Amino acid sequence: MTSVDDAIPLLVCDDSSMARKQLIRSLPANWPFRVSQAENGVLGLELIRSGRGRIVLLDLTMPELNGFEVLARVRDEGLQAEVIVISGDVQEEAIRRARALGARAFLRKPVAAPELEAALLALGMNPAPAALQHHSQHPLPSVSFHDALRELSNIAMGRAAELLGRALKVFVHLPIPNVNLLEPGELQMALSDAQGNQQVSAICQGYIGGGVAGEALLIFHDSAIADVAGLLDTKLDASSHPELLLDLAAIITGACLNGLSEQLGLQLSLGHPLLLGQHCTIDELIRLNRPRWKQTLAVEISYGLEDHDIHFDLMLLFTESSVERLQQRVELLL
Structure with missing residues (x-):
């Protein structure tokens, strides 16, 4: 029987509780892991320093320190950690940078259990046939609906960024998506905060399907x-x-909505894009379109292009009546 001392310290470092839960559930059942969790890069780095991350499953898009910064610190401090990056940012440049900083493998979210096991085996680990404990006994984080939708949006926005980066030949910086249930006034404030007083142009595209x-x-x-x-x-x-x-x-919109559709198991049909406003301020855009916007579940994603002062804001505005259906689909995933 494997002893506690023989257990492999494995760290799951991801700001999403949904991602951490999925990864822990995907671990090979016959491997003797001692699992720790971190919801940001700073805490993750502390756990690696303390020896609790011989193997690290690392996200890239995180608060405090992102995954690239964690990789750089691990390398610069000479820390003993075998890092597998598991990210929704699937740009070729993101993969190249992660590997250049020392990542042993790069897996795309959502990762399948056989892919994860293959990456772990490639590290040269030799798990004992008798496991210390089945991974289902590891504590699993609780996942709220908002956190789950944020993680699904994170994966979807990464797919959109990969297409955008390829089209423009630039690296796209990805944010942590914001998910909130907003009243019309709060939506207007969010739009104003995102864009300030500059002149803007806006495209709107409706979508519907599966409730x-x-x-x-x-x-x-x-x-x-x-x-x-x-x-x-x-x-x-x-x-x-x-x-x-x-x-x-x-x-941007098509790839992001398609990514969400695939993960949620929905067939969303997109309407024709409409030019809501051109060369106007946010206040004017709001005034022109206020009747369209009721209480809504809003997913806000802000893209930025590296070495360019270029930013886009994508807001997915789900109707209030869609929330129950979305919750049902998320519960099935969990």
């Missing part, structure tokens, strides 16, 4: 559009401006 409905609102600074046109070697004029907005919306 879920809503609108995707994609907002651009006008100054950013000119820079994006430069990245694409596109001449920007009055006629090409709306066309460029619609092309970007097709990439």
Whole structure:
């Protein structure tokens, strides 16, 4: 029988309780792990220093210290840790950077149990045939609906960023998505906070399917559009401006909603994109579209392009009546 001293210290470092729960459940049942958890990079680094992360399953998009920063600290401090990155950021550049910083493997979320076991075996570990305990006995974090939807959105936005980065040939910085149930006034405040007083253009695209409905609102600074046109070697004029907005919306909104649909097991149909406002302020956009926005479950994602002052804000606005259906789908996943 394997003793406690022979157990393999494994750290799951991810800000999402849903991701941590899924990873712990995906661990090989016959491996003698002693599992620790960290919800941010700072705590994760402390646990690695204390010897509780001989193997580390590491997310990239986290508060305090992100995964790239954790990898850099592990390398610079000479810490003994075999790191497997498991991330929703699937850009080729993200994979390259993680490996350059010492990651032994890179797995895409959501990871399947056979993929995880193969990555663990590739580390050269030789688990004893008699396990110390089955991984189901490890404490599992509780997962709220908001945290689950945030993690699903994190994976979906990563797919959109991969397409966007490839189209623009840049690295896309990904945020931690915000998920909130907002009244109309609170939604207006969120929009104003996101964009300030600059002139903006906005594209709206409705979606519906499987008892879920809503609108995707994609907002651009006008100054950013000119820079994006430069990245694409596109001449920007009055006629090409709306066309460029619609092309970007097709990439960002389409990929993000498709990613959510696949994870939730829903078939969402997208409506035709509409230009809600062009060269206007957020206040004007709100005034023009206030009747459209009731109480809504809002997922807010802000994309930024590395080495460029370019930011996009994507808001997925689910109708209030969609929440119960979304909760049902999330419960099935958990």
